[in-house]
Amino acid sequence: MKRNTWQREAVRTALAQREHFVSAQALHASLRDGGSSIGLATVYRALADLAEEGEADSLQQEGEALYRACTPGTHHHHLICRSCGLTVEIEANAVETWARQVAAEHGFTEAEHVVDVFGLCEACARLQSGTPRA
Template sequence: MTKQRLAVAEALAEVDDFATAQQLHRWLQDAERKVSLATVYRLLQSMADDGLVDVLRSGDGEARFRRCETERHHHHLVCRRCSKTVEVLAPAVERWAARVAEEHDFSDPEHTVEIYGLCASCRAELAQ
């Protein structure tokens, strides 16, 4: 593990929610950790490929990252209003993906699923 990778991992540990590469880079600069923005992007992609971080795309396509809470393959429920995110296991989705791939003679299917809605807190605030 390089010093830069360790610094990015420590920055992710400080984040409770998803953060952009630019936000993490800014945090590293504020903490006087010398990691270039390009390196932050590269390391986050590597960590995502290794299944160590979750990646969500915002409406404008920007990637947001956070440490995975579970090591198993999972999906996300995301609040459209506050961005609260819950990791969920979805065995029915896994079976469906495998079946669709098989029906079309594909192998090794990979997928991501994000379900967007309103969390209970945001619904309560909007109801007031």
Template sequence: MTSHSTENRERRVPAVGRGTRVRGTRQAEALNQVLTDLPGFSSAQDIHAELRRRGERVGLTTVYRHLQVLSEDGAVDTLRDETGETLYRRCETSVHHHHVTCRSCGRSVEVEGRTVERWAERVAAEAGFTDVDHTVEIFGLCPDCAGRRH
């Protein structure tokens, strides 16, 4: 199966990640609050700027480390935008899923992942691969932005 399964996500509850304590620190609590408050996906730089705006003294490297651990733990969703930058947001569901993101306004909708899982497994199996993992990012125009183009 893939490493994205809910079962794996629930078993991994790291208190320490890459040498950085994540849970229980004031910085981690502030980061979690910012992730909860920000709408949609945001870059680590935007999250860092918001933390600084709120008076938190936290370095950008620390923000990246916290986001990495939260991502590995399944607590935040990540995607790469069209420029390749990684964006983050609080995960709205514990079920494995993907996102369809608007290229124009950035609106993102979660979509169920089973169909993608089956497709990835089949494609990999046809090529002789096992122990499959995947990253899927889907971009298009949301109904509002598509309507503005007409």
């Protein structure tokens, strides 16, 4: 585990305040807008460390790494709104069973996987269909 510095704690706190995945550049900009002197390279390092230690989830979207605070020590998947970015952590036992089965059928053991499901959240689907929000 990396040592906890004020910079790392600032990144952890800023990430925890987001409901959506965010890029290092966007998180850096918000920290700087809040008066922090933290450097972009430090934000990148802190996010990578948090992801490696299980405190943040990471995904690639349009060639860019995006990060989100997550519940450490739990294996989970995400539902991600393509429109607003709302992200919900979900358990998916059927996915776990399927992944183990497919791996075993091909002679693989110790299989790991990442599953992110992209769609439209209820609010964005209503907006796109012209139905007013409830």
